[in-house]
Amino acid sequence: MNPAERIKWLNDYIALHPSSTAFARLAEVCADAGELNRALGLLNRGLREHPDYLPAHIIRAQYLLRKGQPLKAEEALRDALALDPANLTALRMLLELEARREAAGRGVTARKVAAFDPQDPLARKVLSEETKAASPFTTRSVAELYESQGYLTEALRIYSELERQKPGDAEIAAKIKELKARIHGTQTR
Numbered sequence: 001m002n003p004a005e006r007i008k009w010l011n012d013y014i015a016l017h018p019s020s021t022a023f024a025r026l027a028e029v030c031a032d033a034g035e036l037n038r039a040l041g042l043l044n045r046g047l048r049e050h051p052d053y054l055p056a057h058i059i060r061a062q063y064l065l066r067k068g069q070p071l072k073a074e075e076a077l078r079d080a081l082a083l084d085p086a087n088l089t090a091l092r093m094l095l096e097l098e099a100r101r102e103a104a105g106r107g108v109t110a111r112k113v114a115a116f117d118p119q120d121p122l123a124r125k126v127l128s129e130e131t132k133a134a135s136p137f138t139t140r141s142v143a144e145l146y147e148s149q150g151y152l153t154e155a156l157r158i159y160s161e162l163e164r165q166k167p168g169d170a171e172i173a174a175k176i177k178e179l180k181a182r183i184h185g186t187q188t189r
Contacts, residue, residue, distance in 0.1 A: 006029045010025060010026040011026065023042050023050075024043065027056075030042065031063055036067060040063050040064070040067070054083045057083070058077070058093070061077045061093060065093075070100070073097060074097050077090045077097070078094070085112075091109060094109050099122060106126050107126060110123040138158055138165075143162070143175075147179070152179055152182055156183065159175050163176060
């Protein structure tokens with residue numbers, strides 16, 4: 001059956017069964033046929049009738065992303081997670097969106113994803129970054145202490161982390177350059 005025939009068949013089915021959730025399938029077929037606006041309209045109308053239909057919220061989020069509307073997609077995912085807080089598909093999509101815009105709550109979402117899938121690469125990355133950023137030892141004073149004790153590589157590691165946290169800080173950039181020169185000079189002796 002070609003897309004036009006599937007659309008007609010689903011429209012006929014919905015006409016006979018107006019309370020069905022086939023609107024989500026019709027939206028998918030429309031989106032596959034390149035009718036993304038129509039698909040979103042079908043999902044919006046269908047979700048007014050069936051606000052608890054979880055798959056439609058997730059499909060809506062996917063289509064909103066395709067339309068370049070990530071904040072509306074996040075809202076759709078939050079609606080889905082209100083229905084099923086353990087939905088791994090919605091959690092992963094939300095984590096990806098939060099990570100892209102470096103949202104403050106991405107660590108919470110990453111912990112939820114990791115609870116269901118400890119090997120999820122994005123959750124592990126976000127949690128690793130969060131742990132590094134929260135380290136009380138990533139300070140200038142600790143870097144200076146390492147440097148004064150001759151642990152130049154450790155001092156450089158901390159300054160590099162500080163530079164990631166504060167890009168464009170001229171003092172940190174200068175210190176990194178100085179330490180790299182000192183380490184190189186130490187290694188060539």
